[in-house]
Amino acid sequence: MIADNDASSNLLLNAAQREMLWKQLAQTIEEYISGIRELPVSADPSPEFVRSLFAKIDFANPISPEAALRFAAESLAATQVHTPHPRYYGLFNPTPGTMGIAADALVAAFNPQLAVWKHNPFAVEVEQYLIRAFGACFGYDAASIDGTFTASGSEANHTALLVSLAHRFPQLEKDGLRGLSAQPVFYVSAESHHSFHKAVRHCGLGSNAVREIPVDSNLKMEIAPLEAAIQQDRRAGLAPFLIVGTAGTTNAGAIDPLPAIADLAAREKLWFHVDAAWGGAAALVPELRPLLAGAERADSITLDAHKWLSVPNGAGLFLTRHPEILGRTFHISAAYVPPKADGTGIVDPYEHSIHWSRRFIGLKIFLALAVAGWDGYADVLRHMAKMGNELRRALAEAGWEVVNSTALPVACFQDNRSPQGRQAAYLENIARDVVRSGHAWISTTRVRGNNTVLRACITSYRTQPQDIRALIGALQAARSAVANFSAGAAANS
Numbered sequence: 001m002i003a004d005n006d007a008s009s010n011l012l013l014n015a016a017q018r019e020m021l022w023k024q025l026a027q028t029i030e031e032y033i034s035g036i037r038e039l040p041v042s043a044d045p046s047p048e049f050v051r052s053l054f055a056k057i058d059f060a061n062p063i064s065p066e067a068a069l070r071f072a073a074e075s076l077a078a079t080q081v082h083t084p085h086p087r088y089y090g091l092f093n094p095t096p097g098t099m100g101i102a103a104d105a106l107v108a109a110f111n112p113q114l115a116v117w118k119h120n121p122f123a124v125e126v127e128q129y130l131i132r133a134f135g136a137c138f139g140y141d142a143a144s145i146d147g148t149f150t151a152s153g154s155e156a157n158h159t160a161l162l163v164s165l166a167h168r169f170p171q172l173e174k175d176g177l178r179g180l181s182a183q184p185v186f187y188v189s190a191e192s193h194h195s196f197h198k199a200v201r202h203c204g205l206g207s208n209a210v211r212e213i214p215v216d217s218n219l220k221m222e223i224a225p226l227e228a229a230i231q232q233d234r235r236a237g238l239a240p241f242l243i244v245g246t247a248g249t250t251n252a253g254a255i256d257p258l259p260a261i262a263d264l265a266a267r268e269k270l271w272f273h274v275d276a277a278w279g280g281a282a283a284l285v286p287e288l289r290p291l292l293a294g295a296e297r298a299d300s301i302t303l304d305a306h307k308w309l310s311v312p313n314g315a316g317l318f319l320t321r322h323p324e325i326l327g328r329t330f331h332i333s334a335a336y337v338p339p340k341a342d343g344t345g346i347v348d349p350y351e352h353s354i355h356w357s358r359r360f361i362g363l364k365i366f367l368a369l370a371v372a373g374w375d376g377y378a379d380v381l382r383h384m385a386k387m388g389n390e391l392r393r394a395l396a397e398a399g400w401e402v403v404n405s406t407a408l409p410v411a412c413f414q415d416n417r418s419p420q421g422r423q424a425a426y427l428e429n430i431a432r433d434v435v436r437s438g439h440a441w442i443s444t445t446r447v448r449g450n451n452t453v454l455r456a457c458i459t460s461y462r463t464q465p466q467d468i469r470a471l472i473g474a475l476q477a478a479r480s481a482v483a484n485f486s487a488g489a490a491a492n493s
Helices: 006-010 015-038 045-054 065-079 100-108 121-135 151-167 196-200 221-235 258-268 277-286 327-328 363-399 424-439 465-492
Strands: 148-151 184-189 210-213 239-246 271-275 300-304 316-320 401-403 412-416 443-447 449-455
Touching: 006 015, 006 443, 045 065, 045 196, 100 363, 121 277, 121 363, 148 151, 148 210, 148 258, 148 327, 151 196, 151 271, 151 316, 151 327, 184 221, 184 271, 184 316, 196 210, 210 221, 221 239, 221 258, 221 465, 239 258, 239 443, 258 271, 316 401, 327 443, 363 401, 363 412, 424 443, 424 465
Parallel strands: 184 210, 184 239, 239 271, 271 300
Antiparallel strands: 148 316, 300 316, 401 412, 412 449, 443 449
């Protein structure tokens, strides 16, 4: 065996040290997973407290590997919002599945780089296998499915913006936006994810290129105003190129009328993208799949596996039924890139995405599906949808009015038992009190313009009826605390 140089010991610990460290790491992860219910969902530390932790660390005086790992684990446990907690009812940060955790550890050790097929053919082919499998779930023709893994749904949406521009304006590759005779514009729901508003700045279009279309009483995009906006922009000499339908809005789980949008996009010859970052997982559950009717007609789809599919961050997926468009958008030549491998259907990822080299994202999804299977995943998603129904039922029984309508497991609600129950300050105080209690984590948001609501979403497959009851208890306690505070303030005024 060839000995490593002395300097390597600074990074590659010796075999005995590694064995001890791996055992400690496995034990730390297991203790966190097994004991998470005993932790407060949110520690809510002050910035001063967090920064004081670093007094224990001095890079001029290194510490042992075990001490370093213990420092990181204890600091995370003491300061973070525990998104894997069964009573975290916040944004789409899941409890990661065991195989996803194992996959990420394996990827960190092997460190495959996904730029060219030759460097890691297994990793590239795993991701291509998954792209075809998920494309089929959405109803795409198997012969035309293409796609790429991304770091997030936001990156997948950014990819959709770039490919739809390349499709509509092929001259962009050489001439850029200055070479266009008309300003490109595109259309999203007023409830859509703001990744599109960020992406327009990154690709040089500017925020004026986004048209927010009104929503109906169920927070779904309205077709008549959408069609009117397209016609108005055409008359003004602008160049519509894209319509985005959302399948599971961040705020309230609304699903836009995808078939009607598909019809309109076809008539107007516009790219149709479905942002199914969260709600797209419904495609895996037979009784929920009809919610996504029309997605099979989309030119492209965003799916985020690190949302409802419960794999560790980050794992986005961009799918398309146009197998040539990613290469047309992202292909580039460079002398330092190895020649393409011989064979049919070879994909070099750097030609298919924003990235050059990147992490092997797909393994955590592949191993999770290899162990759970489609049916196992469907059971998990079915349980979470059931907990969403239980949440809505329990809220109504406790006097909270659910104001959104969706089959997805998210509830937006206000207080029916308080005269202040629809006021922003009251609801924000309720959310703050629940979070401070450590018993659950919820938030406020705004729907239908400036209408403040409380929001609770089932994000953990470990959430059970007793966790719903704990949330209701925290809400009841917050309701009493806020009412008592308001009464005291009124008496002292």
